[in-house]
Amino acid sequence: MSRAPVSVDHFRAAMLLSGAGDALGYRNQLWEYNESGPAIHQELQELGGLKSIRAELPDWPVSDDTVLHLATAEGLATGKVGEEMLHEVAGRYVEGMKDMEGRKPGPSSILGVSQLRPGEEGGYRVPYNPEGTGCGAAMRSMCIGLRYPKPDQLLSLVAVAVETGRMTHPHPTGFLGAVAAALFTAYAAQRRPITTWGLGLINEACPIARNFVQGREYAVEETERDWDYFCDKWQWYLDLRGISTGVGPVVWPEAYGPAERDEAYKSFSLKGWAGRSGHDAPMIAYDALLGAGADWEELMNRAAFHGGDSDSTAVIACCCWGVLYGTKGVPEGNYAKLEYRDRLEKSGEQLYALSH
Numbered sequence: 001m002s003r004a005p006v007s008v009d010h011f012r013a014a015m016l017l018s019g020a021g022d023a024l025g026y027r028n029q030l031w032e033y034n035e036s037g038p039a040i041h042q043e044l045q046e047l048g049g050l051k052s053i054r055a056e057l058p059d060w061p062v063s064d065d066t067v068l069h070l071a072t073a074e075g076l077a078t079g080k081v082g083e084e085m086l087h088e089v090a091g092r093y094v095e096g097m098k099d100m101e102g103r104k105p106g107p108s109s110i111l112g113v114s115q116l117r118p119g120e121e122g123g124y125r126v127p128y129n130p131e132g133t134g135c136g137a138a139m140r141s142m143c144i145g146l147r148y149p150k151p152d153q154l155l156s157l158v159a160v161a162v163e164t165g166r167m168t169h170p171h172p173t174g175f176l177g178a179v180a181a182a183l184f185t186a187y188a189a190q191r192r193p194i195t196t197w198g199l200g201l202i203n204e205a206c207p208i209a210r211n212f213v214q215g216r217e218y219a220v221e222e223t224e225r226d227w228d229y230f231c232d233k234w235q236w237y238l239d240l241r242g243i244s245t246g247v248g249p250v251v252w253p254e255a256y257g258p259a260e261r262d263e264a265y266k267s268f269s270l271k272g273w274a275g276r277s278g279h280d281a282p283m284i285a286y287d288a289l290l291g292a293g294a295d296w297e298e299l300m301n302r303a304a305f306h307g308g309d310s311d312s313t314a315v316i317a318c319c320c321w322g323v324l325y326g327t328k329g330v331p332e333g334n335y336a337k338l339e340y341r342d343r344l345e346k347s348g349e350q351l352y353a354l355s356h
């Protein structure tokens, strides 16, 4: 399939569709952790199918994912770098947490942000949290790949994903999820073959992240101790799909409908909560991207309408999909009146300008 070279339209679409995927997967709290993909598909049919859905207030708000993704994106869009940028982003996470009415932020995000002291020396650091394995860092980090989309910017991408990720998720299973979400978005912009993305994550980005953490004198021992799960589970997944060498064809189960996907996604997870953790939210997003190709409806069926953390898997998948395909083939009602549409599109444009 031929794809247009990446343009500002793709960056704008990436931010916008990530928000749309979040709102659609969330359905005002009804579909996040609904626990049954088949039940969601039934309700979707009763609503007239994806094409009939107008994702707008009051019934389809964006959730915590988009509020915090916007915080990262607008922080990076200031063009600040280094510690100044980290304080900027930390400040925006603090502000973002004031906009969480009805949006269901996760426990590690609430705890981590409450410990941030932007503007104070070292105020973007929080104490190590052995429970900080959730997907809260991953779900807000795709835009880091829009700020640093080029292969020679990998070190910056990893450094920013690690440091902003551990503002709330200091456990590597949490912050490596931020690396994965940022990396896949950058790979989409590079038009890198999708069957190589997982390999790039564990062979290229994770070793850089480990080296970076070892040089930062913060929670080095704890991070080393807790390191392996993320990479081991990703290796397991790539073996399962037959793409551990980066080459297809992708191996799929014979039947892989909503019921089978619920079971499969649970098997990706840390404790049976599909998509809840830093490793498996991007994993489900990747699985959906691999299976859906350019088909928006199929992407949503796989990434947004399942029994797990459906808004967080969708926010990641839809951002990458927007970079690849723009809004082509997406029903206008799915995004035309989306909450925060202006901010999403504007940050996409600003990140494109900064990186091109």
Ligand SMILES: [Mg+2]
Pocket (backbone or CB within 6 Å): 026, 032, 063, 064, 065, 103, 104, 311, 312
């Ligand atoms: Mg959410």
